[in-house]
Amino acid sequence: MDAIIYSKKDPAGVNIALKLREKLRFEKSEFKYKEQRVEESSVNNRLVLLLEIEESIVNFRIPEYLEKVDTIICASKHASQTGIPVLTTHTPGNFSTADFGGDPEKISISNPYGMKIALKKMHELNNKFEKHYQVSYEVTHHGPTLEKTIMFIEVGGAYEQWIDIEAADIASQAIIEVLTSKIGKGEVSIGVGGGHYAPAFTKLALETNLVIGHIIPKYKLVELKKEVFIKTVESNLGTCEKIVIDWKGTPGRIRSDIINWSRELGLEILRTSDITASQ
Numbered sequence: 001m002d003a004i005i006y007s008k009k010d011p012a013g014v015n016i017a018l019k020l021r022e023k024l025r026f027e028k029s030e031f032k033y034k035e036q037r038v039e040e041s042s043v044n045n046r047l048v049l050l051l052e053i054e055e056s057i058v059n060f061r062i063p064e065y066l067e068k069v070d071t072i073i074c075a076s077k078h079a080s081q082t083g084i085p086v087l088t089t090h091t092p093g094n095f096s097t098a099d100f101g102g103d104p105e106k107i108s109i110s111n112p113y114g115m116k117i118a119l120k121k122m123h124e125l126n127n128k129f130e131k132h133y134q135v136s137y138e139v140t141h142h143g144p145t146l147e148k149t150i151m152f153i154e155v156g157g158a159y160e161q162w163i164d165i166e167a168a169d170i171a172s173q174a175i176i177e178v179l180t181s182k183i184g185k186g187e188v189s190i191g192v193g194g195g196h197y198a199p200a201f202t203k204l205a206l207e208t209n210l211v212i213g214h215i216i217p218k219y220k221l222v223e224l225k226k227e228v229f230i231k232t233v234e235s236n237l238g239t240c241e242k243i244v245i246d247w248k249g250t251p252g253r254i255r256s257d258i259i260n261w262s263r264e265l266g267l268e269i270l271r272t273s274d275i276t277a278s279q
Helices: 011-023 112-128 165-180 199-207 226-234 252-264
Strands: 002-007 038-043 046-053 071-079 086-090 134-137 149-157 187-192 212-216 239-245 268-271
Touching (some): 011 149, 112 165, 134 199, 199 212, 212 226
């Protein structure tokens, strides 16, 4: 069983859900979430729930009937100060304080293969329809923090993008691509360093075979504790075998800590600049 969640107060989420209903046959479900709307469909003979919630997704608490869910996909807006049009995917989690939902120093389980599938589909459709959106990963951030495999697919920038029905359609197709694809549980990597939109890791995901789960940004490294780093390595759908470091985007002293912690865990250490398209 999989679940798609959106907030009725989120215009991008509402539009993505609208497009999903056009493509999948959703019917009223026997499940309930705080008396809110819950629909269900079957995708490749798997039950998929569509939940409309009142609260912001970052504050979502999982109901009992979703305890057995395999994958949660959050359809959401993305707000940025720059207002740059962007289609993004990322894992929720807090490396230190919980400023925007979830619990402090708690990391959700990343869906590296699902995020790679979504990223590539959004990149493909963005080019096909000449939307001129930036397509990228975001680093792991904000809530909810759940002991579940969970990922966000977002339409962002500002209000103009949130109500862009074509962008919502691209996001909906990315969600369906994740639901209909065989999600691997093989070797995955953790990204370390760089900015919020993770340009180095986005490029690697699009151009190489690298599968990236959690991404720890430069602005969170100074607060990162060893135990949270270890939890980040452990919290992926798949086996984390490598740490990939944006060398220039990681301060030297903190880089040394990351390298030492990674060696203790037996992880291979790579620089983003050393990975080629053949890998």
